[in-house]
Amino acid sequence: MMKIPKTMATQHPDNANAPYWENDGDGFVSSSEESAECVDTFKNLDVEEFMWDFEGKFAEEAVVDRLFHQHYDYFKKNQLGLKKRLTFRIPNIWQEKGYSLIRALMVILTSEDFASDLKFHSPPLFEVILPMTENAKQLIFIQKSFQELAKIKSKMFGEFRKNIKNTEYINIIPLFEGVDTQINAKKILLKYIDLHKKSFGFKPKYLRVFIARSDPAMTSGIVATVLANKIILSDLAELEEETGINIYPILGAGSLPFRGGLSPLTMQEFYNEYLGIHTITVQSAFRYDYDISLVQKAIKQHNKKTIGKSAIIPKIERTKLIKIVKTFEKEYKYNLNKIVSDLSFVFQSFPRRRERHLHTGLLSYGRKMGKTKMPRAITFTGSFYSLGVPPEFLDIGKIGVLKSKDLALIKKYYKNYEKHLKQAGNFLNWQNLEKLGSKNKGWQKIKDGILEAEKIFGFEIADKNENKKDIKKNTYHKLTNELLKLKSNPQKVKKIITKTGILRKSLG
Numbered sequence: 009m010m011k012i013p014k015t016m017a018t019q020h021p022d023n024a025n026a027p028y029w030e031n032d033g034d035g036f037v038s039s040s041e042e043s044a045e046c047v048d049t050f051k052n053l054d055v056e057e058f059m060w061d062f063e064g065k066f067a068e069e070a071v072v073d074r075l076f077h078q079h080y081d082y083f084k085k086n087q088l089g090l091k092k093r094l095t096f097r098i099p100n101i102w103q104e105k106g107y108s109l110i111r112a113l114m115v116i117l118t119s120e121d122f123a124s125d126l127k128f129h130s131p132p133l134f135e136v137i138l139p140m141t142e143n144a145k146q147l148i149f150i151q152k153s154f155q156e157l158a159k160i161k162s163k164m165f166g167e168f169r170k171n172i173k174n175t176e177y178i179n180i181i182p183l184f185e186g187v188d189t190q191i192n193a194k195k196i197l198l199k200y201i202d203l204h205k206k207s208f209g210f211k212p213k214y215l216r217v218f219i220a221r222s223d224p225a226m227t228s229g230i231v232a233t234v235l236a237n238k239i240i241l242s243d244l245a246e247l248e249e250e251t252g253i254n255i256y257p258i259l260g261a262g263s264l265p266f267r268g269g270l271s272p273l274t275m276q277e278f279y280n281e282y283l284g285i286h287t288i289t290v291q292s293a294f295r296y297d298y299d300i301s302l303v304q305k306a307i308k309q310h311n312k313k314t315i316g317k318s319a320i321i322p323k324i325e326r327t328k329l330i331k332i333v334k335t336f337e338k339e340y341k342y343n344l345n346k347i348v349s350d351l352s353f354v355f356q357s358f359p360r361r362r363e364r365h366l367h368t369g370l371l372s373y374g375r376k377m378g379k380t381k382m383p384r385a386i387t388f389t390g391s392f393y394s395l396g397v398p399p400e401f402l403d404i405g406k407i408g409v410l411k412s413k414d415l416a417l418i419k420k421y422y423k424n425y426e427k428h429l430k431q432a433g434n435f436l437n438w439q440n441l442e443k444l445g446s447k448n449k450g451w452q453k454i455k456d457g458i459l460e461a462e463k464i465f466g467f468e469i470a471d472k473n474e475n476k477k478d479i480k481k482n483t484y485h486k487l488t489n490e491l492l493k494l495k496s497n498p499q500k501v502k503k504i505i506t507k508t509g510i511l512r513k514s515l516g
Contacts, residue, residue: 012216012256013057013093014311016289017049021361022262022386022516023292024509028300035506037292039067039363043074050092051082052300053307055290057093062112063100063139069111072119072133076126088123088132095181097137102146112136113154117161117174131175137218141182142189144200148207154178177208181258183218187228187236187333190219194243201251211253216287217244218258222267222385229340229403230266232333234281234422239329241284241318249320257318258287263294263514265428266389266399271513272298272306281424284318292361293514321421329421332414340403346450347402348382354391354491355383357501359515390516394505396437396488397444397454400428405457407464415464429461429469434481435512436470437488444492484511 019042026035029048037045046058060071068074072094076083086092096116099108113136120131138150158176182197184190197215205211219240225233241257248255259282261268270278271294278288288310295303321329382388392399407415418425436458445452462469471481491504509515 010090012214012286014287014313014315015055015307016057016059016093016095016258016287017046017053017055017295018059018260018289018291019061019362020262020289020291020293020386022267022390022514023296023361024506024513024515025297027292027296035359035361037362042068043071043078046071046094047075047079047082049290049295050086053290053295053304054311055307056311057095057287059095059097059137059289061097062108063097063104067108067112069115072115072122076122076128080126083128084126087129089129089134093135094133095135095137096133097139097183098150100138100140100146102142103140110157113157113178114161116154116178117158120174134175135179135181135216137181137183139183140185141196144196144203147180147182147200148203151178151180151204152207179212179216181216181218183220183260184240185220185223187224187232187337190224190236190240191330191333193217193240194247197244197247198251201253211251214254214256216256216258218260221259221261222389225266225399226382226385226388228333228337230400230428231403231406231418231422231425232337232340234425235329235333235336235418237282238421239321239326239333241282242321242326245284245318245320256286257284258289259285260289262289262291262386262389262516263297264389264393264398264512264516265424265431267385267514267516269424269428269431270294272302275306275309277424277427279313281422283316286315297510297513325417325421328414328417332418336403336406339406343402343405343450343454346453347444347448350444350448350451351391351395352381353495353498354395354501354505355381355387357498357505358383358387358391359502359506359509361515386516388516390505390509390514393435393512393516394488394491394508395444396435396440396485396492397451398432398435400432401436401454401458401469404429404461405453408457408460426465426467429465430467433469433471435484435508437485438470438472439485440488440492484508487511 023035026033027037027045049055049058061067088094096112098112101109116133119133123130123132136150138147141147155176158174162174184193201211219237221233221237224236244255244257259268261270263271270288290307389399441451441455445455458469487504487508491501494500
């Protein structure tokens with residue numbers, strides 16, 4: 009079997025700094041720059057896989073043509089599909105129109121033709137990621153649709169390409185996003201394996217399963233998300249034992265704790281938390297907001313790492329964890345509903361880093377909380393941080409009412425929870441939280457929750473006074489203070505968000 013990549017670069021727009029390779033230095037990566045970015049990621053960072061996003065953004069459809077034409081010698085030596093992978097994240101047609109889906113599938117088919125003509129490895133593209141996977145039938149539908157499209161193309165253009173027939177099978181990577189979907193993923197995958205056998209006459213040779221980390225944090229909070237991540241990892245380990253099918257989990261983690269806490273400086277911390285993750289996502293902030301030597305070292309480290317197996321959670325504890333997930337999710341949503349309207353001005357001024365169109369599905373622009381339109385997870389996270397109140401604290405109030413055995417269970421399965429609270433606490437502006445709380449009781453409730461959690465954990469999460477000796481922290485406080493005063497000046501708010509993003513080494 010082919011080697012499964014361990015590092016996957018993505019186009020998540022969470023970088024505060026401009027990419028090191030960018031000529032204009034404005035930090036915005038246009039769709040025309042992304043093919044060059046892909047090659048640079050392969051060449052200079054030695055990332056093994058690049059996720060090409062057809063979902064929620066404008067995507068360059070001639071990507072493989074550009075790569076092979078403009079970098080022929082490189083890809084002759086580093087064959088796409090063997091040494092390097094390009095994997096499309098396709099649109100979920102149950103959530104949005106299928107225009108981009110058809111385009112993406114045709115690119116896969118025509119890229120196979122081009123690779124064959126060049127006598128390169130063929131097919132160069134053979135896997136797709138389905139976001140917002142909800143059931144097994146969706147996965148089978150995509151695979152069958154690709155099969156039919158391949159047959160039609162071969163029939164239509166066969167006379168022009170004698171003895172060459174397109175591959176009719178595509179591997180599919182389900183991306184499980186919501187906490188409920190992650191908790192039920194094993195059932196979905198068992199059904200998928202059964203349907204796959206009936207549809208194609210064999211079971212999948214292996215499964216790559218993509219676990220969302222930042223989108224569910226936005227919709228359900230950090231504690232609920234991390235515990236749901238642990239449940240799905242446990243269930244995947246159990247599924248592998250039961251079916252004999254090798255499973256390779258992917259975790260879509262960003263740099264800030266709320267979005268996963270994966271950066272070049274936190275590799276060991278991440279390994280301790282997420283045993284069993286095979287492939288990590290190396291997002292834009294990871295690549296561009298740290299010194300390139302640190303980035304290269306971290307990627308090299310993971311590419312060579314021996315991946316362990318996730319522990320299987322006992323059924324009794326699994327049941328208790330699900331109850332805790334629901335408890336913290338409820339607290340988070342209640343608090344978010346009370347305060348989210350106060351962030352509208354920040355959401356609207358957030359800096360753009362990629363060419364995107366209206367998003368649909370789990371985190372659609374059509375989704376509202378009260379009268380406030382909800383943004384993407386990166387905008388959401390960066391806005392809270394730039395205001396000086398990281399979203400890690402939106403569900404912290406439940407700590408004060410937990411039974412000791414439930415708190416012990418959280419600490420057991422969310423190993424870095426206290427460390428993440430301290431990290432987020434470095435960017436908490438207590439004065440801003442008090443000002444917001446004086447006008448909105450929702451913020452006051454979050455403040456009270458932090459104070460109660462500090463008593464229980466026995467350490468100070470946030471400095472209650474500006475630390476004049478810590479220049480970086482003091483600068484951050486001044487910027488967040490200024491942002492709170494500039495509601496009517498979007499351009500200045502935008503600049504402050506970027507400045508605070510550079511200090512925290514991630515836009516969001």
